[in-house]
Amino acid sequence: MRMKGKSGRGSGSKKGSGSALDHSGGQRELNVRLKTARSRTPSSQRWLERQLNDPYVAAAKRAGFRSRAAYKLIEIDDKYRFLKPGGRVVDLGAAPGGWSQIAAERVQSIAGRGQVIAIDILDMEPLAGVVSTTLDFMEDGAETWLKDKLRDGAADVVLSDMAASTVGHTKTDHLRIMMLAEAAAHFAGDVLAPGGAFLCKVFQGGTERDLLDFLKQRFAIVRHVKPPASRSGSAELYVLATGFKGRA
Numbered sequence: 001m002r003m004k005g006k007s008g009r010g011s012g013s014k015k016g017s018g019s020a021l022d023h024s025g026g027q028r029e030l031n032v033r034l035k036t037a038r039s040r041t042p043s044s045q046r047w048l049e050r051q052l053n054d055p056y057v058a059a060a061k062r063a064g065f066r067s068r069a070a071y072k073l074i075e076i077d078d079k080y081r082f083l084k085p086g087g088r089v090v091d092l093g094a095a096p097g098g099w100s101q102i103a104a105e106r107v108q109s110i111a112g113r114g115q116v117i118a119i120d121i122l123d124m125e126p127l128a129g130v131v132s133t134t135l136d137f138m139e140d141g142a143e144t145w146l147k148d149k150l151r152d153g154a155a156d157v158v159l160s161d162m163a164a165s166t167v168g169h170t171k172t173d174h175l176r177i178m179m180l181a182e183a184a185a186h187f188a189g190d191v192l193a194p195g196g197a198f199l200c201k202v203f204q205g206g207t208e209r210d211l212l213d214f215l216k217q218r219f220a221i222v223r224h225v226k227p228p229a230s231r232s233g234s235a236e237l238y239v240l241a242t243g244f245k246g247r248a
């Protein structure tokens, strides 16, 4: 896996390097064990230990990325190269901002070439080169807000890492994430310029047939991707559709 500079491409890195991780399988082993604390539930204890032992969390901190998720986008884009200088990017479910940081660097929005327009239900600290707002994507008006911000009203890339908070009931969680994915896909079908790309979080266990059919009709290539930074034990998966054929 190629990883040059801070995020594998471009310049302007503040500190750190995306090459902190060896993607050939030689991730640095960390082995922090925590004493159990009465105030922690077993699941929060497991979560904390996983965070402390996660080389991506450590690398993201060193590199100044807002989330370990930044590495997922780095790894996917290093392989498929859809974030290009000058590109217009929409980032749905952007907080805390890891993906937006990578997108801003790769499309060179800080230099005024590309654009990154980001929304999330949660507040997000401002980021250089990113126009963001606090907004529920499912609300009326969200799509119009995004389109109004885009140069010529169109995007070259739509990213969606949106995930509703899980309730622990697998079927319900799956349905909620697929609803967001479908809404994001329809928006992509409406806003992308020909040749554009759509990257979206889905769940293992299958992208719904309807969603896949919708994407296959509109894009030249549709593939599932599971970047190394996506925890192997998690059901998380991404669908990447490239070569948008234009509005139907």
Ligand SMILES: C[S@@+](CC[C@H](N)C(=O)[O-])C[C@H]1O[C@@H](n2cnc3c(N)ncnc32)[C@H](O)[C@@H]1O
Residues within 6 Å of the ligand: 066, 067, 069, 070, 092, 093, 094, 095, 096, 097, 098, 099, 100, 119, 120, 121, 122, 135, 136, 137, 138, 161, 162, 163, 164, 165, 180
């Ligand atoms: C996994 S996080 C995104 C992490 C982000 N890609 C990063 O690199 O920092 C998922 C985000 O989706 C957001 N989200 C969930 N439902 C949403 C909705 N309907 N509209 C906007 N954002 C939403 C959540 O608030 C959460 O911040």
